[in-house]
Amino acid sequence: MNLTGIIGYTITPFTENNNVDFKQLETVIDTLLDAKVDAIAALGSAGEAAYLSEDEWESVASHTVSYVAGKVPVVVGIAELTTAQAVKRAKYAHKIGADVVMLSPFSYYKLNEDEIFLHYKSVSDATPLPIMIYNNPATCGVDMSPQFMLKMVDGIENARWIKESTGDIQRMHKIYKLSKGSVPFFNGCNHMALEALNAGAVGWCTIAPCLIGDQPKQLFDAIKNSNNEKARELFYQQYEFLEFIVQSGLAAAVKAGMSAQGIQVGHPRKPLLPLTPLKQEKLKSMLIDLGCFS
Amino acid sequence: MNLTGIIGYTITPFTENNNVDFKQLETVIDTLLDAKVDAIAALGSAGEAAYLSEDEWESVASHTVSYVAGKVPVVVGIAELTTAQAVKRAKYAHKIGADVVMLSPFSYYKLNEDEIFLHYKSVSDATPLPIMIYNNPATCGVDMSPQFMLKMVDGIENARWIKESTGDIQRMHKIYKLSKGSVPFFNGCNHMALEALNAGAVGWCTIAPCLIGDQPKQLFDAIKNSNNEKARELFYQQYEFLEFIVQSGLAAAVKAGMSAQGIQVGHPRKPLLPLTPLKQEKLKSMLIDLGCFS
Amino acid sequence: MNLTGIIGYTITPFTENNNVDFKQLETVIDTLLDAKVDAIAALGSAGEAAYLSEDEWESVASHTVSYVAGKVPVVVGIAELTTAQAVKRAKYAHKIGADVVMLSPFSYYKLNEDEIFLHYKSVSDATPLPIMIYNNPATCGVDMSPQFMLKMVDGIENARWIKESTGDIQRMHKIYKLSKGSVPFFNGCNHMALEALNAGAVGWCTIAPCLIGDQPKQLFDAIKNSNNEKARELFYQQYEFLEFIVQSGLAAAVKAGMSAQGIQVGHPRKPLLPLTPLKQEKLKSMLIDLGCFS
Amino acid sequence: MNLTGIIGYTITPFTENNNVDFKQLETVIDTLLDAKVDAIAALGSAGEAAYLSEDEWESVASHTVSYVAGKVPVVVGIAELTTAQAVKRAKYAHKIGADVVMLSPFSYYKLNEDEIFLHYKSVSDATPLPIMIYNNPATCGVDMSPQFMLKMVDGIENARWIKESTGDIQRMHKIYKLSKGSVPFFNGCNHMALEALNAGAVGWCTIAPCLIGDQPKQLFDAIKNSNNEKARELFYQQYEFLEFIVQSGLAAAVKAGMSAQGIQVGHPRKPLLPLTPLKQEKLKSMLIDLGCFS
Structure with missing residues (x-):
């Protein structure tokens, strides 16, 4: 599988009774597909995965896979405190036909590199699903260097992509340079999309298409087509919105x-x-400015 | 209840099959009582609370309360991602007869102050148990200022103590000064015990007595008795050990x-x-130097 | 004057007796001109301005202006601890025919915004020379926000450009967005050139042409010509070298x-x-790889 | 010389014409002596040393030494950008009869440890004056670890004391522990005085006696006399004032x-x-509360 472009993230809708609203989850998925995303990711941080029960988590995962029905690949996020739980979730993702596991080392204690490596390896050994290594110290409490993540891509069979969300563009330069461009990485920091894609990111993981349609995809295309002026224009149009949703909680x-x-x-x-x-x-005023509110 | 002195923390022993070892939990509790602790806290970060199932968590809590049997107060740590789960655990702690809830705002998303306040208030409203506000951004992912924690002590009925674990002594000065010494606070950063107690901390929350007996209690007493030279001597004897266990993972x-x-x-x-x-x-060599290895 | 493109910085050569070597200063200037720089800047941090006597500083400034002889504009860096000295140097720069003053608020004490504003205003009032506001907290000890620098551009007559050297690409996004693209800014962080120019920087202030000729200029041109693939290739070729000279001291x-x-x-x-x-x-090995060593 | 206790710092008074006011400098020195300081330090950061011409600097140094006239030791601060200037100032300090040089590695570029070591060694080799190593990254732009400063005390003949001003109490614990208490260190962070002295600091370098008389000395004495309750009371009385003068610029x-x-x-x-x-x-209101305003 050649994962690239815009990976659109779902939120997890709730009913008034605070149950998962599967009907509206379908609407969210339709919204993403209409926004021309290249893949769909469920149960990331924006999907409130950390706040779901295990049953809910499984239902959201399976419902997403079946509703997407192969139109685009489905990525399932896993951020569990114990290795045992992470393995269990990965096996479930595989069973239901998900395409990719996005794995982050959610921690209470700060984990050292040996601990993180074994955590990823255990998940990799449990299923044949390819793994996206997800680095987001702001939510997960542990930071992984480019060098260490490349070591995992090298030494762990199913580790294939990196999603970098620290907000430090130098990390992406390091990934690109140290791997001689051979390890694909994704931008995970919305308001850094312009420079990440210019730095060689193969795609952008983002919840933004839920609200602003294919504008992220347009930005991606403008950069791929070397239309720098248009890319800059599109980026600055979205910039305040992208920063706002990050700072307000996705x-x-x-x-x-x-x-x-x-x-x-x-x-x-x-x-x-x-x-x-x-x-x-x-x-609302930002959505109006972006033409996404009628 | 006048909580003060050394609050000794338990680890959670596991059998070879990775189940909770309740017999050894009793040994741990005996070790703490022998070390002359003034209270016992279960299910803190050192107790691997984040890595237990809900059933295990409840068993450890109830077993601890019943085995301590009123010899000293029992504090139960609660660090749940959702408010609903935190409330459920607090109710359980109350049901089994625990004396204090130590509550931290474990987070995936960074929480804002309104969110944290309501989280604490919901727990406070659920039971009559007094609450220790526990600030440890290194594990919990969210930092609370002295001003905000004092506001919670002021506005939330059962909030009574603060446990400060940032490692910044100025936080304690602020708590003391802003509350005119009226809000009791505990040291939660082992290798800062000397200055915390001198700054007015009413006690020290620590796992150290599991390994070095009553030496933390001796340090506490030396400071309370204004024996500065002895306090400094005791502190520097323990210093490397205290820093080591923090940096290695408690x-x-x-x-x-x-x-x-x-x-x-x-x-x-x-x-x-x-x-x-x-x-x-x-x-091992540090324990030998401290006379705790034969 | 429409300052744009590559602003090449001089080092200050010394003889074996530790005096300024004016003959070699001419060679350095020739090297920059051969590298197709669009302007020349003397007495920046790489020019060891902080380590020169006042007499030496004046001689380097006047010698640079006269030797460049109008082929390209000349920028003179001023980073003085007192406002009185900064004004004196600016007057001298004006007297000798320099084109631009690059002014940074070198500090011992942390300066507040009122102090910085008056410092810049005093220099602006002293001469008609246009001023580049230079933000480099790593050397100058004080950090200026995009908002504050834009306020200075707005309220201080001769303040016209911003040189941003914090290494945080978000600062450039803020400058561009808040000024609606109307305030020209330069990249001052070598290993961030790719994203800075893509973000809208009008140029790049760099010592690199002293060693690698017109390769920075080629990178600048590739981005302006929307040749993204070539830009990325050129940037990563230079990347380790650019990072190396920053980290080793320019x-x-x-x-x-x-x-x-x-x-x-x-x-x-x-x-x-x-x-x-x-x-x-x-x-040496990096210069060989870049084809700049024979 | 056994330097210990309160080292009181002078400010440098200016006349209305912005010249050094030597008559008022004498009043400042008298104020410090009335405040029972154990030594007097001129030309620290609070003395605006960085903002004086070389002539002014020399006059302030010599006037201070002659006016103090041996009543207490005189420390002269040196924070020069070049090693040559630092050596020149140290020789001058020795010539006029100063007792101690307080040396900090003021920097424009970040200096590495080899550069700092040689800087200190050059000053040490130039005069027989004992040297206080002064670490204050907030003003000097370079940070020195406890390990490195102890290496300098060990390897540079005249290096004898450390003044630690980072505000991190752990640095003092490290100095004490690593040197087995053998290297005397001073507190240089006013609002950290309580814990620094409890941690083993032999004294406190402070400008505070200029305004609040012998209250710092009283705090020092209370700790040395193991009167913990009084020490805490005195510290919290001064705390807001000490924090205020640091944050407002000394x-x-x-x-x-x-x-x-x-x-x-x-x-x-x-x-x-x-x-x-x-x-x-x-x-003013803080000085009234401290009884220092009539």
Whole structure:
């Protein structure tokens, strides 16, 4: 599988009774497909995976795979505290026909490199699914250097891609340079998309298409087509919006935005709170400026 | 209840089959009581709470309360991702007769202050148990300022103590100064015990008595008795050991140490790994120097 | 004046007796002109301005202006601890016919924004020379936000450009977005050139042409011509070299490189030390790879 | 010489014409002696040394030594960018009869350890004066580890004391532990005085006695006499004031305070600005609370 382009992330809609709303999950998936994403990822941080029960997690994963029905590849995010749980989830993802596991070393204790390596290796040994190594110290509590992630790509059979979300463009330069361009990496920091793609990222993992349609895809295409002026223009159009959703919390921001657009997806789970009215207004005005609010 | 002095933390022993070893948990508790601790805390970070199933967590909590049997107060640590789970655990702690809940805002997303406040308030509203606010951004992923924690003590009924584990002594000065000394706080950073207690901390939350007996209690007493020279001497005797167990991971370090001392408590759960042989040797030599290895 | 493109920086050559070597300064200037730079900057950090006496500083400035003789604009760097000295140097720069003052708020104490604003305003009021605001907290000890620098461009008559050297690409996005693209900014962080120019920087301030000729200019042109593939290729060719000279200290690295290339420019002034033999070898091998060593 | 206790720092008073006011410098020195300081230090950061001409610097140094006239030892601060200048200043300090040189590696470029070592060694070789190694990355731009400073004490003949101003108490624990208590160190971070002295600091370098008399000395004595309760009380009385003068800039804050107390010492030199009226009021109210304003 040649994973590239825009990987669109789903949020997990809830009903008023705080149950997963599978019907609206389908709407979210349709929204992403309409936005021309090249793959769909479920149960990332924006999908509130950490706040679901194991049953809910499994249902969301399987429902996503079956509803996407092979139109594009499906990535399933796994961020479990214990290796045993991570392995269990990966096996489930494989059983239901997911295409890729996105694995991050969620930690309570800071993990050392030996511990992280074995964690990834155990998941790799458990299924044939290819693995995207996901580095996001802001949510996962542990940071992995480019050197170490490349070592994992080299030494762990199914580790194939890197998703870099530290916000430090030098990490991407290091990945590209140290691997002589041979290890594909994705941008995981929304408001860094322009430089990441210029630096050689093969794609961009983002929740943004849930709200602004194919504008991320247009930006991706402009850079691939060497249309620098258009790329810069598209990027700065989206810039404040991209920074806003990151800083406001992706789940809360995207849920507020979709509801404002008329797709009721409920609130994030506590302790997460909905956007304040002030922030809702700010988001709405940005969506209007981007032509995504009628 | 007037909580003060040394709050000794338990590790959670595992059998060879990776089940909780309740018999050895009793040995750990006896070790702490022999070390003259003023209270016992279960299911803190050193107790691998994050790596237990809900059933295991409940069993450890109830077994600890019943085995301590009122000899000293029992604190139960709660660090759950969702507010619903935190409330459920607090109710359980109350049901089994625990004395104090130590609550930290474990997060995947960075939480804002409104979210944290409501999280604490929900737990406070659920039971009459007094709450220790526990700030440890290194494990929990979210940092709370002295000003904010004092606001919670002020506005949330059962919030009574603060445990500060950032390692920044200025935080304690701020707590003391802003509350005019009225809000009791605990030191949660082992290798900062000397200055924390001098700065007005009412006690020290520590796993160290599992390995070095009443030496932390001796240090506490020396400071309370204004015996500065002795306090400095005791602190520097323990300093490298205290820094070592923090930097090596408390659960792995203490389990290695107890096993070396002849109390088999098993290994930490994966992805956590046991200490390397080199570190085991280092720990052993420090325990010998401290007179805790025969 | 429409400053854009590559601004090439000079080092300050010393004789064996540790005096300024004006003859070799001419060679350095010729090297930059051969490298097709669009402007020449003297007395930046790489020019060891901080380590020159006032007399030496003035001689280097006037010699540079007269030798360049209008072929390209000349920028003079000013980084003085007192406002009085900064004003004096700016007046001198104006007197000798320099075109631009690059001004940074070198500090011992951390300066607040009122202090920095008045410092810049005093220099602006002293001469009609246009000013480049230079932000480099790593050398100058004080950091200026995009918002504050834009406020200075707005409120201080001669302030016209910004040179951003923090290494944080988000700063450039903020400058571009907040000024609606109206305030020209330069990249001042060598190993960030690719993303800075893609983000809208009008040019790149760099010492690199002293050693690798017009390769920085080629990179600049490739981006302006929307030749993304070539830009990426050129950038990664230079990347390790650019990072190396920054991390080794620009003056020491460039002096070692030029001497290796046969242009004897002496050593940096103490406490700065020449590159170690190991680093000299590393630099030489990189220059060979870049085709700049025969 | 056995340097210990409170080392009181002078500010450098200016006349209305912005010249050094030597008569008021004598008043400052008298103020320190009345405050029972154990030594006097001139030309530290609070003395605006970085903003004086070489002539002024020499005059302040010699005037201080002659006016103190052996009542207590005199420390002279040296923070020069070039090694040559630092050596020249040290020779001057020796010639006029100063007792100690306090040397910091003021930098434009980040210096590496070899460069710093040679800088200190050159100064040490130039005079027989004992040297206090002064680590203050916030002003000097370079940070020295405890390990490295101890290496300098070990390998450089006249290096005898360390003044630690990072604000990180762990640095002091490291100095004490690694040197087995044999290398005397001073606290250089005002609002950390309580823990520094408890951690084994032999003294406290501070400008505070200029404004609050012998209260720092009282705090020092309380700790040395193992009167912990009194020490804590004294520390928290001074705490906000100590933090305030650090955060407002020592020179500006102390000059504002002395002028408010009736001793006209002028303003700091530009770009430094006087305290704002709001901050002057805040300072005045703190001085009233401390009984230092009538």
